[in-house]
Amino acid sequence: MPRLSYVDKLRAVGQFEAGTRQRDVAALFGVRPGTISKLVAKFRATCDVKDMPPTGRPRATTPEQDRFLTRATLRDRSCLQRGCRHGFSDRYRRSVETSRRALCQLLHG
Incomplete structure (x- = not known):
């Protein structure tokens, strides 16, 4: 639909x-x-048909950041241990924990 x-x-x-x-x-x-x-x-x-704003906390990463993290991980699987997460954290000023969570969500649904 x-x-x-x-x-x-x-x-x-x-x-x-x-x-x-x-x-x-x-x-x-x-x-x-x-x-x-x-x-x-x-x-x-x-007197309006607007949708209600979505509930929940806003995403910490942008779609661009998600693409970067996914591509970097898929290029080099060994970087999952530390390299990609720390590189992501340095590049986008996000915590390592945020990058780990975003990566898990992107790769595992």
């Missing part, structure tokens, strides 16, 4: 408010009718 953009969400609510059936609006945007129902309910309650 595709994820609707903010503009598509507003268009879907507008279509529904204009009198188009919920089933037809859902077919037009390629989503389930329940999705349209939830969008309309959210719009009526808050």
Whole structure:
């Protein structure tokens, strides 16, 4: 199922408010009718269809840093012991523990 953009969400609510059936609006945007129902309910309650901000702590590493760490590790498996983590820490000013955690998450899911 595709994820609707903010503009598509507003268009879907507008279509529904204009009198188009919920089933037809859902077919037009390629989503389930329940999705349209939830969008309309959210719009009526808050006058907006924005997603809530994600919960949890923000990531400590950027996608660029993740790519660097992954590539360095895959190039030389022996650097897992100390070299890559310390090189990463020096380059990006992150703790060795942060780089270890990021590397484990990238390589093992």
